[in-house]
Amino acid sequence: MAVSSTTTANSNTIQSLIDASKSGSTSTSANAMTDAQNRFLKLLTTQLKNQDPLNPMDNAQMTSQLAQISTVDGIEKLNATLQKLVASSVDGEAMQAAALVGHQVMVPGGGLRLGDAGAAGGLVLEAGADRVTVTIRDLNGIVMRSLELGNLDAGTHNFSWDGKTDAGVQAVNGSYRVSASATRGSEKINATMLELGSVGNINRSTQGVTLNLGQLGLVKLSDVKQIF
Numbered sequence: 001m002a003v004s005s006t007t008t009a010n011s012n013t014i015q016s017l018i019d020a021s022k023s024g025s026t027s028t029s030a031n032a033m034t035d036a037q038n039r040f041l042k043l044l045t046t047q048l049k050n051q052d053p054l055n056p057m058d059n060a061q062m063t064s065q066l067a068q069i070s071t072v073d074g075i076e077k078l079n080a081t082l083q084k085l086v087a088s089s090v091d092g093e094a095m096q097a098a099a100l101v102g103h104q105v106m107v108p109g110g111g112l113r114l115g116d117a118g119a120a121g122g123l124v125l126e127a128g129a130d131r132v133t134v135t136i137r138d139l140n141g142i143v144m145r146s147l148e149l150g151n152l153d154a155g156t157h158n159f160s161w162d163g164k165t166d167a168g169v170q171a172v173n174g175s176y177r178v179s180a181s182a183t184r185g186s187e188k189i190n191a192t193m194l195e196l197g198s199v200g201n202i203n204r205s206t207q208g209v210t211l212n213l214g215q216l217g218l219v220k221l222s223d224v225k226q227i228f
Contacts, residue, residue, distance in 0.1 A: 093209045097202040097221050100211060106226035107219045109195030112136060112161065112178045114171060119161045121178055122194035124225060128153045129182035129189045136161060137177045144171055152182075156194070156225050194225055 106122045113119055123134070132149040144165045149157070163171050182189040197213035210218040 093221060094202065094204050097209045097211060100199045100221075100224070100227065101201060102199065104196055104198050104228040105211070105213070105224045106156070106158075106194040106196055106228075107213065107216065107223045108192055108225070109197075109216060110177055110179060110193045111195045111216070112176045113196070114161065114163050114173050114176060116173065118163055119176070120158060120196050121161070122156060122158045122196070122226060123180050124156050124192040124194065125152055125154050125182055126190040126192075128184060129191075130184050132157075132180060132182045132191070134159055134178060134180045137179075138171075139175060139177065141177075144176065158226075196228075 112121050121134070123132075125132070129152055132152050134147040134149060135143060136145045136147070137143050145161060146166060147159055147161065149159060163173075165171055178193055180191040180193060182191045195216060197216040197219075200212045200214055203210045203212055203218060208220065210220055211224070212218055
């Protein structure tokens with residue numbers, strides 16, 4: 001009967017080892033996993049040697065324990081492989097982002113910056129439109145200029161503003177707000193405004209790679225719609 005108690009204790013220890021390996025799989029190193037396998041095999045060998053001939057270890061239980069320890073090992077290796085793939089993906093994204101430093105890009109935004117050479121903006125149409133109108137306002141909400149862009153297909157489009165108001169007066173350089181309305185017959189078409197910004201540098205963090213556009217802040221590489 002003492003042997004049976006030893007067998008039961010060993011079985012409980014093995015199960016505890018498996019449970020611990022599962023709960024700590026995200027932080028367990030490869031060496032720790034190998035050590036756990038070695039301890040498991042030693043315990044299993046001891047258990048087989050000391051089992052009661054009249055009450056041998058259940059084959060199904062032993063097979064289940066072997067399968068579980070193998071599964072934990074496989075999950076650990078899979079996690080390590082996925083971590084390497086993620087790191088490689090981030091490295092590739094950082095290289096792509098670095099190539100954009102010094103370039104101008106169009107990203108979602110409702111701003112427009114007027115300079116001596118005028119201003120440029122863009123928009124993305126969800127579907128083709130018969131009529132597209134871009135409205136430029138100052139920071140107080142006063143309409144400065146309405147630009148009729150006419151018939152446009154679905155996709156990304158650009159527009160420019162020479163700085164003249166609807167009254168023909170030259171507007172002062174600075175920041176303005178811009179919006180668009182698009183229709184196809186009586187149907188309203190969704191339009192997303194794009195803002196022009198200059199890539200100063202890139203930032204890499206645990207959240208991924210972002211572009212620093214100065215006053216426009218940080219944007220994801222996936223937010224870039226056009227590159228100039």
